[in-house]
Amino acid sequence: MNYNWNWGVLLDDPYLMWMYTGFGWTCLVAICAWVIAFTLGSIIGVMRTLDNGIARGIGTVYVEIFRNIPLLVQMFLWYFVFPELLPKDWGHFVKRGIPLPEFWTAVVCLGTYTAARVAEQVRSGIGAIRNDQRNAAIAIGLTSVQVYRYVLLPVGFRIIIPPLTSDFLGVFKNSSLGLTIGVLELTAQSRQITEYTFQGFEAFTVATVLYCLVTFTVMTLMQKIEGRTRIPGMLSLGAK
């Protein structure tokens, strides 16, 4: 192979800046999307554990839709189709009115998609709690909201820290799909650098290292959280 390695080019103006801002956008998209995914996913997941058939039905439909349509298709649907479905003024606002429409589209798309995965984790976490545990909470007179707030959610979330970690990492990886609608995140910038300099190996190597760095940081962080919330004397939670 006759490849001219040139790592130095990445330090040149403006490529270093591109790499830097690309990494910034990746983190920003992922974190904003995660806020949506975690909030919405928790609500949908809880809905799927309620007695109320309508709430459960809505939850199920949501999860099935967002989990089964390929993410890339969802990205295009949000970007191209969704604004057309809105009333004219609104559609115009979504396309032109808000600053950074590509960024927000990517955030909403990744957020709502990941919410379906989070919802499934939340549902299984709560489902792993013995029925009499819930009964014990109800029996002391707690309201349904209190039962979730003080017993089911604190225990359920502890059970699902490991799978939630991998969903959180998934958002970072999937954020690269933002490039298809023009978000200049890490992968998009690496591609752009390749086009300008023909030093694609270097650019993508650095991108890979940055993605790994994120993974490592997130894993460390989640391990800290897991350690902090660990219940004394308990080896594993959620055994039926």
Place this chain on the structure above:
Amino acid sequence: MIEIKNVSKWYADFHVLDDCSTFVGKGDVVVICGPSGSGKSTLIKCVNGLEPFQKGEITVDGTSVGQKGVNLNALRSRIGMVFQNFELFPHMTVLQNIALGQTKVLGRTEPEAHDRSMLLLDRVGLVDQADKHPAQLSGGQQQRVAIARALAMDPIAMLFDEPTSALDPEMINEVLDVMVELAKEGMTMMVVTHEMGFARKVADKVIFMDEGRIVEEANTKEFFEKPRSERAQEFLSKILSH
């Protein structure tokens, strides 16, 4: 105090409770026994509305449990319940377990709840375990905490669902002792158990269930001396021979 009148319950086609009726007076201790799957747990869960039922009526202290519009949470807070597997909240300390209902349901302040919890822990002999988590306690200790948690709500009656059947034999008595003491103080109790020694000592009445029906209901002495039904005789001879 607790009146169960012609209660029937189905899971789809399956008849779990078949026309059950009984009465528990204030201060009475009623022991419910019978083979596994006979509907004992389901019956006592109907009393505090944990399980709905399709037919009949249950009243507790004059309040009808199944009726629409009844504040079930308020009623439940006045009926203590103890489960086979303790069901302490694993992420809370012993003290927090006992205080939760007091602060969130009864509206006691933290210091009030703390004092009351410590008093109850003293009563079940576990003051020194107050800051531990349930998983750090033995089964017998956990069940005593669960009893303290129920008592913290100042219940007018207590329901027990096989409170000792998940325990190692050497821990059964420490739990039964607490229950005997409660009974002697005049607590109204419905106890699902196969501990016939306990029944003999404190029960006013024994109910024998089979296949969703109350097959036999007799005062304790009668039940042990000459059970009327064949199924009860069979059952008694089986568990007493152990």
